[in-house]
Amino acid sequence: MLFGRKTEPGEFEAAAMPHMNDLFRTACGLLGNRTEAEDLIQDVYLNAWRSFHRFEPGTNCRAWMFKILFHRLHHHRRKWYQMRLLREGEEFLEENLPATEPIPEKISDKAILAAIDKLAPEFREVLLLADVEEFAYKEIAAMLDVPVGTVMSRLSRARRQMRERLTEYARDSYGIANVRDEKKVEAAL
């Protein structure tokens, strides 16, 4: 398309601003830092505004904004961090771990945030998109530019790690020797 639409800030804001809180929460969950999330969200919105002429009215603006969020997040990570990538051996090991221990029933915010923080970035992304923002696998795959199968396998591992880490957290935080005792865990949390 050689000629795009002429866009006005008001039109963009009406379409994009309702999703700001969702984007901000996801950014916080991904970065684990509110200040960095605030900077990232401003960057996301500025980039989205500059690309808004390419957005097709009637399509999913929320998914489009999340795609830009991940694009900018990856740029942010390339700039500031060395992305931690899982090696094949680790993936194989995780896929073949024995069944997890029972998990606690009541879980604090602190435990959730600590567990998310320990996830690898690529696992954290799919977990937040699927289990918090409730995007479909296909939508997540489009946002992250990965195959649907990768989304599913990452999500599978992310969920398993969440369960394990919440169990570990309960054990470490409350001195519970055997978290298989669900009543003890419940009482402790």
Added chain:
Amino acid sequence: MSTQTPVPEPLPANIQQALRETITAQDAPPWLAGRISARIREDAARRPASGLRLPHWVLAGAATFALAVAVVAGARNWNAATTQIAGLLHTLGIGDHVYCAASGHYPQTPPAVETMNEKLGADFAALVPAVSGSLPGYTIRQGHICIYKGRPFIHVIAKKDEQLVSLIVTARQAGEDFPMNSVVARMRKDGIPIHASTDGLFQSAGFATPNHFAFVVSNLEERANLMLMASLAPRVYGIIRAVAR
């Protein structure tokens, strides 16, 4: 071998609930929406109002093409300009210098200053001290108005040993100009663009005012001739402009 990925086992309901509640509890700060809006409007104000949006490859191609056209056109203009400038420096500057000074059409004994002032007239008499002030050790050998190819030239000749220098001023005629002078000028002195050329034997450097050309022509080194014109230019420019008023 099947490559189908198994559907992920869902999180236990209590974990999923806790995860949602924890994440959604983190509201954006109240100021963030206002700051984003301000940045967008600031960016919108800086950008062109046109709705024309072209892909990057089109813009890059257009820019390359425009640059190529500009380079070709610029080269042509440059060549035309330098040719025209050299023509004026040679035909007017070097032409009169050769006709009047290099051929020896000046007295062996320097004329009195009063005589030269009389020949030059009140308007241009100030050119003599201007030249002598810029050429210490030189003798002013002539100050007069000569006619070369039917055209009058104000001409001051200075000499030191074998070095012969002319300051020449002539009125511009229709169609004569130093085009694109700010681009192709050899140097600028107090904002005056100075052009230069050589025919191998004589060096010519000059500038234009709205009504006149001024040249320094000599057998000095090219750079020395240019620097002499530069040192004279502000004062000579002032004298010529005063005449025009």
